Amino acid sequence: MNTKVALLKCKDYDSELVYNKIKEAISLIFGNNQVFKKGERILLKPNLLAPDPPEKATTTHPVIFESIARILLENDVKVYYGDSPAFHKLSKTAEITGIADVAKKLNLILADFETRKKVIYKNAVQNKVFEIAKGVLEVDGIISLPKLKTHGLTLMTGAIKNQFGCIPGKIKAGFHAKLDDLEEFSQMLVDLTMFLRPRLYIMDAIYAMEGNGPRRGHPVNLGVLLVSTDPVAIDAVASQIIGLNPEEVMPTIKGFQSGLGNIENITILGEDIYKVGKKFALPRYKGNYNLIPSPIRKIIKNYLFPRPIINYKKCIRCYECYKICPTNPKSIKINENKLPEYNYKTCIRCYCCQETCPEGAITIKLKFL
Template sequence: MNRSRVALVRCENYDPDAIYQAAVKGLDLIGGISNLVRSGERIVLKPNVLYGTNPEKGISTHPAVFRAVGKILQESGARVSYGDSPSFAGAEGHLRRCGLKQVADEMGIELADFDKGRTVSHKDGLLIKSFVLANGVLDSDGVVNLPKLKTHPLTRLTGAVKNQFGCIPGLLKSQYHVKLPDPYDFATMLVDLNTLVRPRFCVMDGIVAMEGNGPRSGRLRKLDVLLFSTDPVALDATACRIINLDPEIATTSKPGEKAGLGTYHSENIELVGEGLESFFCRDFDVIRTPQEHCTQNRIMAFVKNRVCERPVIAKAKCTGCGMCVKMCPVDPKAVDWRKGDREKPPVHDYDRCIRCYCCQESCPEGAISARGTVLGRTFFRH
């Protein structure tokens, strides 16, 4: 059996020349750009743009990484476009605020349509048999995935597999949380999306990663690494190993292997470039416990609600902006103003909450974090 190759290349800052050299090296190590992309192909770059803000905050893929990979693709003769579909409306404004649009305009990289899409069947999907995909994805010959290494309370790691979620346009994404409240079903949907839109290759920005309350409000952690692979599962598993997280804890690993998308087993991954141990970060702050399955059994659901992590609002940080209420996808809302009183922070209804963490992800103040319960910590966690 062929092993999946993952390249690790050291890069200690976002200096454009240094990143370009690192990207050339990394892509050579996984087979060379001429074997990954053919001249004349239409390639769409898919960075991670959760929402638009200064790239130094570490929320989005850094523009210098985007620039380096875009340049290599252009030099190979590819026709390059780019796009993403952040959770919030108005993709172009978000892309500008995180510095990607300026780089793209300067390089003649066109903005692809990620606002609207078309339905595509996926009969081989493990769980999802059709998706609405962004026109920009469907009109391309291949996607190059540029994830950012960050934590996420739902999937534990947000990496290459989860980054493809932005290939689904706009607000359609939130419906998947409602339809698939079980975190492993949600992960299987992400894997199905990846087997439908298998990235041509992935370059993960782990130069400055995000730990703790990611993917938006965590702390920055320098890891000084760029990761390269054509296998998104192996790439994420390697990122997990760097941050001292068992890859099985990342919810996409097992369905990713089951679907044939890739492998997370170390014996099936060939690491090339600098050794993993030189990037290893033992104390990276990430949730290291497995996700809990969702259950329809009312007694089990009652127990789960009192045991597993939940989104909690730090009242002192809350400005009452209401973004969490707006973004909560369940109806009726699982976070809302108590009796309409907007003088106080919104309140969660944990019996209604499906733990999708859209509220945590959307809070501009970082006031919401995933917290274990006292019961869970006392009886079920190590």
């Protein structure tokens, strides 16, 4: 069965341009079929990783958020929104990213992302138990609004990984400690997405991020929007746009293998993928780790896998890297000079430290021992 991915040019964040492009994309995907029902409760789930302004390209742009919210309100849908940032409070993150201003203007409802509820997903391949934000479970449907970025752990973050924010707060870091192998972690993301089943994915790639993503990379004006009902297909197309083979992105592989979506027989509606692509700089050497059996990967990880490195000239001693480290005991200590220092023997290469560093002081480098 063919899967549709709408790929439309959208040069900037002009509000009417984005609004019309999203409407066009939805029409390309669904035709004349009704997408939203009057009175439905729909949750908008943007990527709100950290409290960075929109021009940093860390988070879903507020114009994307506003445009789909307007479309929903025009269809008499009750619109909720929320996310669980990696480290900071949602209120602060939503304010700085511009999401809070849009929500206030349109009278959108902030969903409960503080309270968590245990759920059991019997059809999961690996993770059958999750603790999900209560607000996610109280709506009739989800629209996922991922931001296209490079990522230290998964190489690329997009539609599949965006649902990780439906798990409240610091619980997320615990998954890295329990699932310290990329294949296992990726399977968890797929199981979570299979349970939540967002109705639609609208990927913000007008300005994407390359390099030291997902927080301190460089914004790149790709000038496109991607829309689909299939998270595997949209991630596969997105990865090709930035110069990655979909099979190099573990969540995409696991999603396809688990039946979450397609990487084959994808119909791209709109632009030619090869005319909008740009090879992105990656946060780490991508290697061929996917080809190494999982038990062997775990043994050689500390010797051959890229490691996080601190640039002490940029370090401001905020210790967010220390606070977010999920291992017990922590793989980062504060040394006699009051600087964070790694214990690479216990570091699990989850790269949470690199992801949350507000100064971009942590990069990922390959170092053979």
